[in-house]
Amino acid sequence: xxxxxxxxxxxxxxxxxxxxxxxxxxxxxxxxxxxxxxxxxxxxxxxxxxxxxxxxxxxxxxxxxxxxxxxxxxxxxxxxxxxxxxxxxxxxxxxxxxxxxxxxxxxxxxxxxxxxxxxxxxxxxxxxxxxxxxxxxxxxxxxxxxxxxxxxxxxxxxxxxxxxxxxxxxxxxxxxxxxxxxxxxxxxxxxxxxxxxxxxxxxxxxxxxxxxxxxxxxxxxxxxxxxxxxxxxxxxxxxxxxxxxxxxxxxx
Amino acid sequence: xxxxxxxxxxxxxxxxxxxxxxxxxxxxxxxxxxxxxxxxxxxxxxxxxxxxxxxxxxxxxxxxxxxxxxxxxxxxxxxxxxxxxxxxxxxxxxxxxxxxxxxxxxxxxxxxxxxxxxxxxxxxxxxxxxxxxxxxxxxxxxxxxxxxxxxxxxxxxxxxxxxxxxxxxxxxxxxxxxxxxxxxxxxxxxxxxxxxxxxxxxxxxxxxxxxxxxxxxxxxxxxxxxxxxxxxxxxxxxxxxxxxxxxxxxxxxxxxxxxxxxxxxxxxxxxxxxxxxxxxxxxxxxxxxxxxxxxxxxxxxxxxxxxxxxxxxxxxxxxxxxxxxxxxxxxxxxxxxxxxxxxxxxxxxxxxxxxxxxxxxxxxxxxxxxxxxxxxxxxxxxxxxxxxxxxxxxxxxxxxxxxxxxxxxxxxxxxxxxxxxxxxxxxxxxxxxxxxxxxxxxxxxxxxxxxxxxxxxxxxxxxxxxxxxxxxxxxxxxxxxxxxxxxxxxxxxxxxxxxxxxxxxxxxxxxxxxxxxxxxxxxxxxxxxxxxxxxxxxxxxxxxxxxxxxxxxxxx
Numbered sequence: 108x109x110x111x112x113x114x115x116x117x118x119x120x121x122x123x124x125x126x127x128x129x130x131x132x133x134x135x136x137x138x139x140x141x142x143x144x145x146x147x148x149x150x151x152x153x154x155x156x157x158x159x160x161x162x163x164x165x166x167x168x169x170x171x172x173x174x175x176x177x178x179x180x181x182x183x184x185x186x187x188x189x190x191x192x193x194x195x196x197x198x199x200x201x202x203x204x205x206x207x208x209x210x211x212x213x214x215x216x217x218x219x220x221x222x223x224x225x226x227x228x229x230x231x232x233x234x235x236x237x238x239x240x241x242x243x244x245x246x247x248x249x250x251x252x253x254x255x256x257x258x259x260x261x262x263x264x265x266x267x268x269x270x271x272x273x274x275x276x277x278x279x280x281x282x283x284x285x286x287x288x289x290x291x292x293x294x295x296x297x298x299x300x301x302x303x304x305x306x307x308x309x310x311x312x313x314x315x316x317x318x319x320x321x322x323x324x325x326x327x328x329x330x331x332x333x334x335x336x337x338x339x340x341x342x343x344x345x346x347x348x349x350x351x352x353x354x355x356x357x358x359x
Numbered sequence: 360x361x362x363x364x365x366x367x368x369x370x371x372x373x374x375x376x377x378x379x380x381x382x383x384x385x386x387x388x389x390x391x392x393x394x395x396x397x398x399x400x401x402x403x404x405x406x407x408x409x410x411x412x413x414x415x416x417x418x419x420x421x422x423x424x425x426x427x428x429x430x431x432x433x434x435x436x437x438x439x440x441x442x443x444x445x446x447x448x449x450x451x452x453x454x455x456x457x458x459x460x461x462x463x464x465x466x467x468x469x470x471x472x473x474x475x476x477x478x479x480x481x482x483x484x485x486x487x488x489x490x491x492x493x494x495x496x497x498x499x500x501x502x503x504x505x506x507x508x509x510x511x512x513x514x515x516x517x518x519x520x521x522x523x524x525x526x527x528x529x530x531x532x533x534x535x536x537x538x539x540x541x542x543x544x545x546x547x548x549x550x551x552x553x554x555x556x557x558x559x560x561x562x563x564x565x566x567x568x569x570x571x572x573x574x575x576x577x578x579x580x581x582x583x584x585x586x587x588x589x590x591x592x593x594x595x596x597x598x599x600x601x602x603x604x605x606x607x608x609x610x611x612x613x614x615x616x617x618x619x620x621x622x623x624x625x626x627x628x629x630x631x632x633x634x635x636x637x638x639x640x641x642x643x644x645x646x647x648x649x650x651x652x653x654x655x656x657x658x659x660x661x662x663x664x665x666x667x668x669x670x671x672x673x674x675x676x677x678x679x680x681x682x683x684x685x686x687x688x689x690x691x692x693x694x695x696x697x698x699x700x701x702x703x704x705x706x707x708x709x710x711x712x713x714x715x716x717x718x719x720x721x722x723x724x725x726x727x728x729x730x731x732x733x734x735x736x737x738x739x740x741x742x743x744x745x746x747x748x749x750x751x752x753x754x755x756x757x758x759x760x761x762x763x764x765x766x767x768x769x770x771x772x773x774x775x776x777x778x779x780x781x782x783x784x785x786x787x788x789x790x791x792x793x794x795x796x797x798x799x800x801x802x803x804x805x806x807x808x809x810x811x812x813x814x815x816x817x818x819x820x821x822x823x824x825x826x827x828x829x830x831x832x833x834x835x836x837x838x839x840x841x842x843x844x845x846x847x848x849x850x851x852x853x854x855x856x857x858x859x860x861x862x863x864x865x866x867x868x869x870x871x872x873x874x875x876x877x878x879x880x881x882x883x884x885x886x887x888x889x890x891x892x893x894x895x896x897x898x899x900x901x902x903x904x905x906x907x908x909x910x911x912x913x914x915x
Binding site: 125161162163164165182183185186187191193195196197198199200201202203205206208209210211212213214215216219222223226227240242258 | 390651652653654655656666667668670671672674675678679682683748749750751753754755756757758759760761829904905906908909
């Protein structure tokens with residue numbers, strides 16, 4: 108599927124674990140240059156979908172193309188082109204921040220001098236330079252997210268796939284990450300990220316998809332999905348969450 | 360909503376809850392996992408075999424009506440059993456931590472409840488059951504020798520002995536885990552671990568000699584002494600009654616009970632620090648970052664390495680073998696075991712035997728055999744190399760590291776530590792047995808078997824990987840994983856030895872020429888095997904990367 112208009116194309120991605128359907132056939136077209144939000148409640152299949160899209164988890168059915176390359180037929184080529192920030196996955200955390208960046212840079216086949224220069228700059232911008240030789244395992248949760256993002260950005264990919272990039276991040280770091288990502292998109296990059304924080308998605312995204320129960324329920328530009336209402340209202344309606352009647356939990 | 364003040368007293372938490380939790384975790388672990396069930400059944404059968412053998416062994420003196428033999432079997436057999444519970448989890452098997460203590464950190468459970476509960480949960484398992492059955496033979500023995508009263512006392516003793524075994528294994532591993540977590544004390548822990556591992560060897564030799572010795576009464580004084588230590592006390596109480604020394608039985612039971620209390624107290628202390636987690640790891644490392652990131656990644660020994668994908672994996676692995684407590688514990692264990700085995704095989708007689716030193720005859724064949732063993736053992740640590748990484752391996756998957764690069768670099772990094780070590784052992788042993796001329800043969804054999812071992816274990820690490828729990832205890836294993844670990848090690852060693860058979864044939868049949876031919880042949884053979892292994896395994900890995908990642912991801 109060679110189509111320059113899309114940075115990522117998913118067709119019928121499906122995955123079951125022990126007979127339980129986690130993702131039941133996801134189609135998604137992520138336009139190049141878009142800031143794409145993948146919204147969904149906990150357990151909706153966001154991580155499973157993104158893992159299948161980037162080659163971390165083999166799908167039962169379906170295909171995924173990243174910037175024109177089939178991720179499962181031509182993984183080496185495809186993996187060069189994007190950066191990933193996985194969630195719920197450990198980093199090689201017995202390395203210091205600088206060592207971790209150097210490792211990722213060399214894994215990506217970058218020139219050592221370029222790695223050094225960019226790593227130093229990223230550590231500086233993300234306010235991680237002070238951590239020095241502290242091992243990543245001793246970083247705070249927010250710092251771990253930041254160093255993970257730095258690893259994903261290091262080789263200047265054309266597509267960023269971020270799983271819950273704002274989870275466990277304090278407001279200052281979140282603002283910094285937002286700023287970096289907005290500049291990245293303005294420079295022609297594409298971002299797809301998963302989240303369940305409506306404010307962030309509304310503020311950043313040009314496109315939105317709502318995933319629930321392993322299927323896409325709503326998809327389109329932010330304006331199309333939201334309509335006249337707030338994104339939160341649409342989300343709760345689509346997901347079908349219950350609202351409190353005031354009767355329950357009276358003992359609290 | 361109003362906060363009503365009807366706070367009723369909470370229902371007490373009893374050890375029963377922990378036991379049920381353990382059984383439930385065990386049961387859920389089996390759901391839809393036929394292989395796991397089969398392994399568990401195999402473990403139960405193996406445990407049953409040892410249990411029944413132990414039962415009859417310990418009942419035998421009673422049937423023969425010999426009190427002296429009963430003292431010997433109870434004190435030395437029981438003592439060795441208890442000592443094995445102390446040392447083996449540290450060195451080889453780890454402990455089943457499926458009921459992870461740190462999960463209770465936020466629950467309002469008192470320390471005392473927690474420790475007794477965890478102890479009760481720890482009693483559920485094949486090793487504990489096998490120990491109980493095996494030592495129950497002592498009850499029969501005491502009953503036959505001294506009647507119902509002796510049997511009753513011995514029954515209490517056997518139960519106390521089981522409690523001691525389980526408590527000591529938990530207390531010791533927990534204490535070591537605490538030591539290994541802290542940056543300041545982890546080197547001390549490494550040394551202590553080495554000493555612990557080294558203790559197993561002499562013990563085994565002493566036992567072998569004792570069993571070969573026809574005049575077993577010579578060991579009675581030793582048995583008497585062991586019978587008064589916490590290791591042997593619970594098992595000898597019944598025999599004391601049978602022997603008419605009624606005062607000794609309660610004293611021995613008291614020694615036993617008091618030790619258990621002390622062990623539980625010690626365990627609860629280290630548990631607390633485990634529950635608080637890695638927060639108290641001592642001072643943070645030096646905060647200055649000298650030099651550029653790439654230069655920082657590469658340790659000094661790798662200054663020659665190319666700064667590319669291969670070099671990056673190599674450097675990261677070299678760092679990890681030292682910085683990851685779990686990997687370090689494995690390295691240290693190997694170092695001690697290898698030194699010990701080669702010493703034992705080659706001049707064990709001189710140290711432990713009754714023959715004078717001059718009569719010790721080393722032979723090239725035993726020397727070569729011990730080197731084959733050391734080389735094979737060296738690579739076994741790699742059998743679950745991806746399991747050590749856990750989900751962190753995702754970074755390599757996302758970056759699309761080619762399988763051949765991944766496998767080759769990992770084997771290379773491991774060799775950076777182990778190859779010099781085995782070579783030193785080979786040279787050292789060669790000099791010690793007074794045959795420096797055999798050293799080239801030893802080196803050739805070591806390199807060849809180590810290379811074959813790398814190939815075999817790399818393959819196993821891809822197709823036979825299993826998840827390790829994400830706790831801070833380097834000795835922790837998931838339920839059933841101990842069996843997997845043991846089985847994989849055996850398979851890996853058998854395959855490695857099979858691959859290295861040409862070296863064995865050379866040592867057996869080529870005669871004196873082999874003393875010189877072995878070096879060039881061994882070098883080519885070992886390096887070739889390792890290279891070929893990385894190519895074959897690398898291609899397998901290329902097809903299995905996501906599946907491998909899934910198998911080493913701990914289920915939460």
